[in-house]
Amino acid sequence: MSEEMSKQSEVLRIRPHHGLCTAFFRGEGYSGSFVENMAQITDLLGKNDPDIIITEGADDICKECPELWQGSCRSEKSDKYDRMVLNICGFSYGERISWKEFSDIIRKRIIYPEKLDGICKDCRWFYICSDKSTGDLKI
Numbered sequence: 469m470s471e472e473m474s475k476q477s478e479v480l481r482i483r484p485h486h487g488l489c490t491a492f493f494r495g496e497g498y499s500g501s502f503v504e505n506m507a508q509i510t511d512l513l514g515k516n517d518p519d520i521i522i523t524e525g526a527d528d529i530c531k532e533c534p535e536l537w538q539g540s541c542r543s544e545k546s547d548k549y550d551r552m553v554l555n556i557c558g559f560s561y562g563e564r565i566s567w568k569e570f571s572d573i574i575r576k577r578i579i580y581p582e583k584l585d586g587i588c589k590d591c592r593w594f595y596i597c598s599d600k601s602t603g604d605l606k607i
C-alpha cells in the first residue's frame with residue numbers, strides 16, 4: 469500500500485474472497501511487494517477497523533500482485549471465489565461496510581462452519597488456510 473493511500477481516507481477496496489485470504493495470511497504470497505502490501509493492509513484493517521467497499525474485480529490487495537494483468541486478475545478462479553463468498557454472506561458489490569462487520573460475517577458463515585474447502589480448495593495457497601495448526605486467525 470502506498471503512503472499516499474494511507475494518508476487518504478481509510479476506506480479500502482476489498483474483493484469478497486480476500487476476507488478469507490486476510491484471515492489466514494502469514495507472510496507468504498506471490499512476490500515480495502505483494503507480501504509487503506498485504507502485510508500493511510492486514511495491519512491497517514486489524515488495527516483501525518476502517519470501512520471497506522466490497523469491490524468487483526481487482527482491489528487494493530491485487531494492486532501489488534504479479535497475477536494482475538491490465539487491471540484484472542489472470543486467474544478465473546478469483547472471480548469464482550468472489551461470487552461464492554458474495555452469495556454465502558449476502559454481500560453486494562459496491563456495498564460499504566466496516567471491516568469488522570465484513571470479517572465477522574465471513575467467519576460466522578464460512579470459516580467457523582468449515583465451508584472453506586467448498587470455495588477455494590483449488591487455490592495454490594489452500595494448504596495454509598486449511599492448516600488448523602495455524603491456530604488463531606490473523607485478523
Ligand code: SF4
Pocket residue numbers: 526527529530533534535536540541542543546
Ligand atoms: S491472485 Fe488475483 S485475486 Fe489474488 S491478489 Fe493476485 S490479482 Fe488479486
